[in-house]
Amino acid sequence: MTGSSAPLRRLGMELRRLRTMTGRTQADVGKAIGRTHATLVNWEHGKTKISKSDLLCLMTELGVPNDVRAGLEQLRDESGPGAGQWAVYGLPDSLKPLISFEADAVAVTAFEPIIIPGLLQTEDYARAIHIAGPHTVAPENVEKWVAARIQRQRQLTGAAPLKFHAVISEAALRLQVGGSSVMTTQIEHLLESSRLDNITIQILPAAAGAHPALAGNITVLHFADPRSDPPLGYxxxxxxxxxxxxxxxxxxxxxxxxxxxxxxxxxxxxxxxxATALRDIRK
Incomplete structure (x- = not known):
């Protein structure tokens, strides 16, 4: 799934509902407006943004009432703002959907088995992580990707901050990413973040043993209206x-x-x- 935003996903759901009400197939409607079957599939699943002219043609073809059209056009317009700001960071395509849906989410839950979650990383910690992966992050992109990560963290503060519940493995506190100085600042940042009302941080002790996510990380995004915008995983x-x-x-x-x-x-x-991990590092 490579959708770009929750409004775009809602628009796709509405377009799919309106088409099925007519009893017509995606291929049939696509042919009628000069678009491929694949294009209709992408629109209806919120994978690609429909142009204003295509939306007009599609609504006309489906006989969408005038009082419904305004709502569909609004959903299309809402799916665009903010998307362009990320273009300057040169981010991989695989990360763009997460960033966009994250901006629409009201709460995010995440488990990390070995590193600090991105939304809680300090700049130096994020830089060390990116430098350590030269096969996936080109050297010329490191600073841009770090800047993007810090930009995403702004969602955790402000008038209506994102609620973030993170469970971090104890191993992540002991892994010397960037050295003791970087880790000292990182753990201090976790302690400061844990004091915020919208952030919950739990540590999974090594003594806890086996758990359901031994094989990897977990991220679940929750939206304001779970009926129209059900949770997404990443x-x-x-x-x-x-x-x-x-x-x-x-x-x-x-x-x-x-x-x-x-x-x-x-x-x-x-x-x-x-606090104990911080004292140990300082020693």
Whole structure:
């Protein structure tokens, strides 16, 4: 799934509903307006943004009432703002959907087994992570990708901040990313972030043993209206990531996260673990 925003996804759902009400196929409607079957599929799944002229043609072909058209046009317009700001960072295509949907989310839950989650990374920590992966991050892109990561973190502050619940493996606190100085600042940042009302940080102790996400990370994005915008999952690795929209799979990811939360230390215990890790690094 490579959609660009929640409004675009809602628009696609409405276009699909309106088409099915007519009993026509995507191929039939596409041919009528001079577009391919694949193009209709992408529009209806929120994968690509429909142009104003194409939307007008499509609504006319489907006989969409005038009172409905304004709402569809508004959804299309809402899917555009903010997208261009990320173009200057030269980000990989696999990351763009996450960033866009993240901007529309009201809450995000994430588990990381070995590193600090991106939304909580300091600039120096993020830089060290990117430099360590020259096969996936070209040297000339490191600073741009770091800047993009810091830009994303602005969603955690402001008038209506994103709610972020992160479970971090204890191993991530012990991995010397960038050296002791970088790790000192990073853990101090985690302690400061944990004091914010919209951020919850739990540490998964090594003593917790096996857990549901031993094989990788978990990210689930939640939206204001789960009926029209159901949660989405995201999974990534060294070679990129991908959005997960299948309801059963996203539910499984959310359940796995809940199970990990049970195994993880409480917020108060996690704060003490962070303080202990900080003292150990300073020694």
């Amino acid at each position: 999974f990534d690795g060294p070679l990129g990531g991908y959005m997960i929209s299948d309801e059963a799979q996203v539910t499984a990811m959310a359940d796995m996260f809940d199970d990990i939360c049970v195994k993880a230390a409480t917020e108060a215990e996690s704060t003490r673990m962070l």
